[in-house]
Amino acid sequence: MAATFRGTTPEPPDDRPRLTVLSGPSGVGKSTVVAHMRKEHPEVWLSVSATTRKPRPGEKHGVHYFFVSDEEMDKLIANGELLEWAEFAGHRYGTPRAAVLEHLEAGVPVLLEIDLQGARQVRETMPEGRLVFLAPPSWEELVRRLTGRGTEAPEVIERRLDAAKVELAAEPEFDETLVNTSVKDVARELLALMDVV
Numbered sequence: 340m341a342a343t344f345r346g347t348t349p350e351p352p353d354d355r356p357r358l359t360v361l362s363g364p365s366g367v368g369k370s371t372v373v374a375h376m377r378k379e380h381p382e383v384w385l386s387v388s389a390t391t392r393k394p395r396p397g398e399k400h401g402v403h404y405f406f407v408s409d410e411e412m413d414k415l416i417a418n419g420e421l422l423e424w425a426e427f428a429g430h431r432y433g434t435p436r437a438a439v440l441e442h443l444e445a446g447v448p449v450l451l452e453i454d455l456q457g458a459r460q461v462r463e464t465m466p467e468g469r470l471v472f473l474a475p476p477s478w479e480e481l482v483r484r485l486t487g488r489g490t491e492a493p494e495v496i497e498r499r500l501d502a503a504k505v506e507l508a509a510e511p512e513f514d515e516t517l518v519n520t521s522v523k524d525v526a527r528e529l530l531a532l533m534d535v536v
């Protein structure tokens with residue numbers, strides 16, 4: 340099945356790039372699609388989130404996430420330094436505000452890869468942002484991908500699949516849906532939505 344679109348959002352009032360949010364259940368392929376896209380279009384800026392979860396093997400501080408302690412996260416939240424934040428499967432995640440605003444001001448296309456709760460916050464605070472939902476071809480395939488990635492223990496996978504049911508039900512809240520059948524196709528569709536190609 341090819342990537343599918345639903346609906347369109349109005350063009351921004353001028354030709355400045357706008358914020359794009361990519362959400363979707365854990366294991367659907369968000370990181371894979373974004374990595375593929377940025378290999379060919381490094382001009383797209385991906386926000387690096389702060390998280391209290393521990394790094395997976397190969398994940399680097401400042402590249403994949405800013406790995407912070409609970410106390411550091413408390414401070415980021417209390418000081419208003421996060422554009423949005425949420426608790427997901429037992430850990431907190433948040434988008435550093437300043438870097439996002441600086442890149443948008445400089446005319447750089449900005450992408451946030453965040454969960455449903457974060458997407459809802461962005462809808463409130465930056466309504467000109469475009470919300471894109473990445474959907475799996477099927478529930479079975481989502482389970483296969485999340486399990487096959489091999490990065491989470493079985494109880495963590497269960498927790499993420501519970502969250503996935505909630506996220507899949509919220510898909511109609513998004514401006515666009517892309518079905519991740521082919522990484523290459525979806526990456527191209529996402530670039531088109533961001534007006535990069």
Ligand SMILES: Nc1nc2c(ncn2[C@@H]2O[C@H](COP(=O)(O)OP(=O)(O)O)[C@@H](O)[C@H]2O)c(=O)[nH]1
Nearest residue numbers: 365366388424425427432433434452453454457
């Ligand atoms: N609200 C919010 N969600 C985030 C942020 N960063 C990552 N997430 C989301 O948190 C969830 C878990 O992320 P992670 O632990 O890296 O697992 P993975 O996305 O399954 O590889 C995913 O839905 C991410 O999109 C953030 O800054 N804010």
Ligand SMILES: Nc1ncnc2c1ncn2[C@@H]1O[C@H](COP(=O)(O)OP(=O)(O)O)[C@@H](O)[C@H]1O
Nearest residue numbers: 365366367368369370371484488519520521522
């Ligand atoms: N289109 C696809 N077809 C098959 N496998 C995929 C596809 N996209 C991603 N995957 C695989 O699914 C697993 C989860 O992908 P990942 O990017 O880590 O998901 P997410 O960031 O949404 O949690 C990885 O093992 C990845 O290689």
